[in-house]
Amino acid sequence: MQQTLPPGIERVLISADEIDAAVRRMAAEIARDYAGSPLVLLGVLKGACFVTVDLARALAETPGAPTDVALDFIAVSSYGNAQRSSGEVRLVQDTSHAIEGKHVLIVEDIVDNGHTLHYLQAMLKARQPASVRTAVLLDKPYRRVIDVTVDYVGVTCPDEFVVGYGLDYQERFRTLPYVAKLRPELLS
Numbered sequence: 001m002q003q004t005l006p007p008g009i010e011r012v013l014i015s016a017d018e019i020d021a022a023v024r025r026m027a028a029e030i031a032r033d034y035a036g037s038p039l040v041l042l043g044v045l046k047g048a049c050f051v052t053v054d055l056a057r058a059l060a061e062t063p064g065a066p067t068d069v070a071l072d073f074i075a076v077s078s079y080g081n082a083q084r085s086s087g088e089v090r091l092v093q094d095t096s097h098a099i100e101g102k103h104v105l106i107v108e109d110i111v112d113n114g115h116t117l118h119y120l121q122a123m124l125k126a127r128q129p130a131s132v133r134t135a136v137l138l139d140k141p142y143r144r145v146i147d148v149t150v151d152y153v154g155v156t157c158p159d160e161f162v163v164g165y166g167l168d169y170q171e172r173f174r175t176l177p178y179v180a181k182l183r184p185e186l187l188s
């Protein structure tokens with residue numbers, strides 16, 4: 001079916017149904033790995049707001065998943081331009097509860113060069129949690145500059161600057177239900 005796209009969007013790369021299936025598959029893997037142990041889902045704002053909430057909901061609907069699931073959020077920003085993060089990542093908002101002794105699952109929207117995740121994983125591991133793992137909706141493995149461990153991957157992302165489902169370009173397009181390619185003429 002032909003879909004009318006908003007101005008600025010060139011085409012849909014990952015549909016809402018594909019995202020839903022990927023999130024449910026990740027939830028099944030997480031349910032299997034954590035079984036009965038309590039879990040802190042730690043979403044990285046703002047990009048991972050949609051995937052964090054949808055993953056929490058999918059976990060609640062997955063038989064055998066942990067029932068003791070806490071939700072927390074952290075916000076980081078990185079210098080560089082709007083399209084590429086630099087190696088310099090800054091903590092903007094910390095967790096609301098201490099993670100010492102907890103099983104923490106970082107939930108990220110996308111891993112590109114790896115700097116953001118590397119920073120987060122190192123910072124969180126230094127706080128002596130019981131464990132730290134990472135779930136990422138979109139992976140651009142061919143763009144990695146730093147080797148980071150990603151335990152759960154939703155979808156391998158085409159080599160495009162993408163928006164939607166939490167991802168923005170200059171704060172626009174986050175609320176699109178799919179992941180899409182921007183019209184290149186919009187990128188400055």
Ligand code: 5GP
Pocket residue numbers: 047083084085086108109110111112113114115116117160161162163167168169
């Ligand atoms: P990394 O530090 O791994 O390069 O990238 C992580 C961050 O860069 C993401 O959390 C996101 O903020 C930004 N980023 C990387 N690729 C994209 C993309 O294709 N679209 C958008 N909107 N942000 C991206």
Ligand code: MG
Pocket residue numbers: 044045046047048108109110
């Ligand atoms: Mg992010």
